[in-house]
Amino acid sequence: MKILVCISKTPDTTAKIAFTDNNTKYDTNGVQWIINPYDEWYALVRAIELKEADASIALHLISVGGADAEPILRKALALGGDEAIRINIDSDDSFVIATQIAEAAKTGGYDLILTGKETIDHNGSSLGGMVAELLDLPYVSLATKLELNGTTANVTREIDGGQELNEVPTPVVISAQKGMAEARIPNMRGIMAARTKPLKVVEPVACEALTTTVSFELPPAKAGVKLVDAENVQELVRLLKEEAKAI
Amino acid sequence: MILVFLDNVSGSIKKSSLEALSYGVAVAKQLGTEAQALVIGSANSDLTELGNYGVSKVHQVTGPEAFDAQAYARIVSDKSNELNASVVIFSHSLMGKALASRVSARLKAGLVTGAVALPDTSNGFVVKKSVFSGKAFANVKINTAVKAISLNPNAYTAVLGEGKAEVTTTTVSVDAKVKVVSSTKSSSDRTLTESEIVVSAGRGMKGPENWGMIEELADVLDAGLACSRPVADAHWRPHHEHVGQTGVAIAPNLYIAIGISGAIQHLAGVNRSKVIVVINKDPEAPFFKAADYGIVGDAFEVVPKLTAALKVGA
Numbered sequence: 001m002k003i004l005v006c007i008s009k010t011p012d013t014t015a016k017i018a019f020t021d022n023n024t025k026y027d028t029n030g031v032q033w034i035i036n037p038y039d040e041w042y043a044l045v046r047a048i049e050l051k052e053a054d055a056s057i058a059l060h061l062i063s064v065g066g067a068d069a070e071p072i073l074r075k076a077l078a079l080g081g082d083e084a085i086r087i088n089i090d091s092d093d094s095f096v097i098a099t100q101i102a103e104a105a106k107t108g109g110y111d112l113i114l115t116g117k118e119t120i121d122h123n124g125s126s127l128g129g130m131v132a133e134l135l136d137l138p139y140v141s142l143a144t145k146l147e148l149n150g151t152t153a154n155v156t157r158e159i160d161g162g163q164e165l166n167e168v169p170t171p172v173v174i175s176a177q178k179g180m181a182e183a184r185i186p187n188m189r190g191i192m193a194a195r196t197k198p199l200k201v202v203e204p205v206a207c208e209a210l211t212t213t214v215s216f217e218l219p220p221a222k223a224g225v226k227l228v229d230a231e232n233v234q235e236l237v238r239l240l241k242e243e244a245k246a247i
Numbered sequence: 248m249i250l251v252f253l254d255n256v257s258g259s260i261k262k263s264s265l266e267a268l269s270y271g272v273a274v275a276k277q278l279g280t281e282a283q284a285l286v287i288g289s290a291n292s293d294l295t296e297l298g299n300y301g302v303s304k305v306h307q308v309t310g311p312e313a314f315d316a317q318a319y320a321r322i323v324s325d326k327s328n329e330l331n332a333s334v335v336i337f338s339h340s341l342m343g344k345a346l347a348s349r350v351s352a353r354l355k356a357g358l359v360t361g362a363v364a365l366p367d368t369s370n371g372f373v374v375k376k377s378v379f380s381g382k383a384f385a386n387v388k389i390n391t392a393v394k395a396i397s398l399n400p401n402a403y404t405a406v407l408g409e410g411k412a413e414v415t416t417t418t419v420s421v422d423a424k425v426k427v428v429s430s431t432k433s434s435s436d437r438t439l440t441e442s443e444i445v446v447s448a449g450r451g452m453k454g455p456e457n458w459g460m461i462e463e464l465a466d467v468l469d470a471g472l473a474c475s476r477p478v479a480d481a482h483w484r485p486h487h488e489h490v491g492q493t494g495v496a497i498a499p500n501l502y503i504a505i506g507i508s509g510a511i512q513h514l515a516g517v518n519r520s521k522v523i524v525v526i527n528k529d530p531e532a533p534f535f536k537a538a539d540y541g542i543v544g545d546a547f548e549v550v551p552k553l554t555a556a557l558k559v560g561a
């Protein structure tokens with residue numbers, strides 16, 4: 001059994017959002033990079049749990065990005081991956097990223113490919129579906145639980161107003177969200193071990209970007225809060241009805 | 248032509264899909280073409296009524312028993328090819344997220360997910376989308392001849408007019424690999440992302456036993472319920488109510504936050520709300536900076552009063 005977890009690098013959740021170069025580039029000045037929370041807390045930790053239950057599982061990590069993605073991959077290795085692949089290309093087009101991952105997966109022979117629900121910077125929620133389509137594999141998205149049973153994956157996924165239990169044959173692509181696993185902190189042994197684990201750098205295959213980000217904007221600033229006295233909730237109701245027209 | 252995929256959840260078309268339909272009709276107008284709708288599976292309602300949203304034709308494809316992204320993507324792509332669609336539109340819903348990405352890769356159609364506005368066609372085809380978990384927007388140009396868009400729920404208002412659509416039904420045989428073993432529904436079919444009003448509470452409520460007043464307030468407003476992350480982590484409330492950067496991202500017309508401090512990760516999931524009301528006993532709570540209206544006070548006193556005032560006004 002081989003598992004591939006897709007790891008992306010995102011700004012820390014408290015990072016300031018600002019843009020440079022005439023609002024065409026994200027200002028990375030002073031930004032701390034982290035593993036995208038959905039990839040780390042849910043996809044990766046669940047994969048590690050599966051490996052802990054079955055030592056024969058090989059757990060590979062993949063990230064598509066420049067050299068600055070390596071500290072992120074090392075941290076993921078410290079949490080528990082066996083080896084990591086970095087595809088050496090920076091792109092903000094999901095199709096380009098998906099093509100690279102699909103290419104690597106073709107030769108890797110993975111039974112399970114896990115992604116996070118979405119990246120907290122691009123908010124695409126699109127990579128997993130694209131990889132699945134490029135490999136012609138089934139795709140279960142927004143999974144909250146995952147069990148393996150031989151060549152069958154039992155996946156619980158979010159549906160409108162509830163949950164659904166799916167049974168799907170491997171190989172399969174699954175996107176993970178909250179519920180899958182609990183966040184972990186790497187321990188000293190893991191961090192030491194990660195230093196010597198293989199991190200392979202692979203050059204990208206040629207692929208045309210289907211989209212181009214032309215500019216960014218910040219939302220218009222709020223006018224400021226209007227405070228209503230706690231003894232006068234009727235006034236809040238009136239404002240919501242007449243001024244904000246929200247109820 | 249423009250093809251709009253409509254989520255058909257146990258026989259009914261979702262509100263966010265009707266928004267996508269109206270959006271598709273507006274895009275068609277912009278491009279001087281027409282919009283048509285695609286529904287997969289049997290429907291409980293009269294699909295000719297979709298004409299009220301401005302489409303002349305509805306293509307219904309029956310065959311699949313349950314949602315399987317792989318099987319559905321084939322159907323949508325085949326239809327799109329058959330009809331020569333230039334733009335394929337989805338709602339950025341649970342189903343839409345899984346499907347739009349597959350269709351995009353299958354058709355090599357550039358995709359923008361989480362769109363919040365109509366495309367700007369003055370210089371190519373540029374779609375504005377939400378990024379950085381609601382903290383910013385990106386304008387993304389689609390470079391391909393066939394384009395795909397998924398529209399954020401509540402970002403575009405469904406426009407109801409009058410008309411009847413012609414419905415053509417075809418049946419396909421599918422080989423779905425995903426088998427549904429069981430499903431559980433917690434409440435209504437309506438997901439939090441579709442609620443126009445959301446009442447949300449945080450650690451300031453002290454414990455799950457105090458949620459009665461939150462539920463009552465939500466009831467009078469016919470609102471969805473949400474909570475902060477520590478509340479879901481402590482199992483005071485179910486996971487699917489957790490909003491924020493690592494939970495659900497929502498953009499209702501009205502978001503009422505009670506006993507929530509307003510941490511940046513919480514704001515990331517709710518700051519696209521049109522109107523934000525904050526009830527917090529601490530005047531220094533950061534949430535007030537992101538709010539439109541606020542009450543500094545004890546939730547245990549303010550919330551029941553607010554519910555009562557709304558009942559009187561109703």
Ligand SMILES: Cc1cc2nc3c(=O)[nH]c(=O)nc-3n(C[C@H](O)[C@H](O)[C@H](O)COP(=O)(O)OP(=O)(O)OC[C@H]3O[C@@H](n4cnc5c(N)ncnc54)[C@H](O)[C@@H]3O)c2cc1C
Binds near residue numbers: 505
């Ligand atoms: C990587 C990361 C991701 C995260 N993602 C999310 C996320 O997606 N969503 C999220 O919510 N959080 C998230 N968090 C956690 C976030 O940082 C905050 O810790 C969390 O939002 C705080 O929840 P809270 O406001 O309910 O609790 P608190 O911060 O404890 O605030 C409680 C508030 O209630 C008020 N209060 C107390 N008693 C009363 C009363 N009687 N009446 C009125 N008000 C009262 C207090 O003044 C206070 O402002 C994340 C954190 C990290 C590090």
Ligand SMILES: Nc1ncnc2c1ncn2[C@@H]1O[C@H](COP(=O)(O)O)[C@@H](O)[C@H]1O
Binds near residue numbers: 007062118122126
């Ligand atoms: N550059 C990348 N390298 C590896 N995996 C990625 C990359 N970008 C996105 N992913 C994976 O795809 C998921 C969804 O990303 P997105 O479609 O951008 O929201 C993420 O949670 C990651 O698991």
